[in-house]
Amino acid sequence: MSYSYVIIDDDKQGTLETQAMAGSFPELIFVGTANNYKKGVNIILENKPDLVFLEIDPTNLKSKLSLSLINELHRCLKVVPKIVVVTKAKKLAYEAIKYAVTDYILKSPSRGDFMQLLTKLNNDSNQMALLNDEIISKTVSISNQNTNSQQGLILCIKSYGDYRYIDTRDIAYLKADNNSTDIHLKTGEMITAFKTLKHFESALYYPFIRIHNSYIVNSCYISRIHTGNALCHIKHTLTKIPFSKTYKSNIDLIISKISSDNYLEI
Template identity: 65%
Template sequence: MNYSYIIIDDDQESVLKTKAIADSFSELTFVASAHNYVEGLNLILEHTPQLVFLEIDPVDKKSMLSLALINELHRYLKVIPKIIVTTRKKDLAFEAIEYDVTAYMLKPLSRIDFVKSILKLKKADGEEEKILAQSPPEPQEEKPVSFVHHETLSQQKPLILCIKSYGDYRYIDARDICYLQADNNSTDIHLNSGEMVTAFKTLKHFESALSYPFVRIHNSYIVNCNYISRIHTGNAVCYIKNTTTKLPFSKSYKINIDLIISEISNGNYLEI
């Protein structure tokens, strides 16, 4: 998912630094920047971005930048953009949490802060989609009971890939896929059993069809993150569990590697 964003900060140098990091993420699309409360409010109401980077402890107090901007947004908008606070002090973190901000990032900003914030956004959006999908239908939208039951079951079951070829239906549990490898206009699907299955679809097709834990790391590879045992950023390779397989990752997909590393560290994790 992509997020349009606005930067509201009284320090032009900070605006440029925030934009420089944000521009390295394909998920983020810059809209505009503002240097004070009034400009920021007007930009948000005009462009309705999905994301706002907001300074709440400005150098120039005349800019009037603060968390009060969020309250003002509630007067005009039904859907409030996600707010990421960017500031120099920790003092306002508790107050910011009470305003239900998405993230609180301390300056100088770092790339990993952005990685974590994007992961939080994607995770929150994914959970919201699940809730909407599982919500009961509106009274006026009557559906056959059998159809609703089928939807519920499909949400609970693991994803099954059907590789169809000339009347042959091959069913693969997505959890058994270690990685996918491009082979011209076809894709080789490598399973945890050591078996390989060829599908006559491009890797780009699978990239659009599969969501996390499947992540593209190279023009030729999509990896199931659950099968990664090691990531060597110096050699730009990922190791696959219980095999001698090493998958290269390219610079153009380095952000995806950062996301994988961050996501793994968000689990039951101990770094030594």
């Protein structure tokens, strides 16, 4: 298979190195380059490449290159290109993983890096074809089993023979209280579970996202995100939940997810 690509990097030498290495693979088709956030978004929207080689630790901070570019792509495109981070900064690898990038390559890239990337891309394409066939054959079955999905998971809070059953779709947020966790329902009711917030973080998946050392929020119940005040507002209540810088990337993910659905920004 062949893959069109663009390079977004404010470092000219880095751009040339990436382009030179990519040029040795006939499967990779060069489209163009950009050296800042705005031009990067524009070249992607105009050309809709399969791949984006992205620098997220720019030499010039005015270029505004960062992982936030991925959020903008989710806002503007139904199908986002595969993102390959190419940077000197090893420390940003974990943050990149949270954005589900396809690969993370350190400058200066080697031929081996690109061979591994192409293998991954080809495997993903083959798996996607198989997945599409499987989705078609299981559509009816999945529809009937939706009540068993993560959003419809039944949570059992057990204490001394008392079994309390909670539909996770009714949970607005969870708050840490030392070694226990307060589960706040959409009705305003609060239930205490004698498990740590860390336990619930590992047990619950999206739309449950940790945004603070003390809070996990069901993103379906967020009515407003105020980044200036670092607060999330909960639907149909006056509750405001803080989020911390440590989990700012999770807030970016929530914003991206909301904007990728049936969405109009005015």
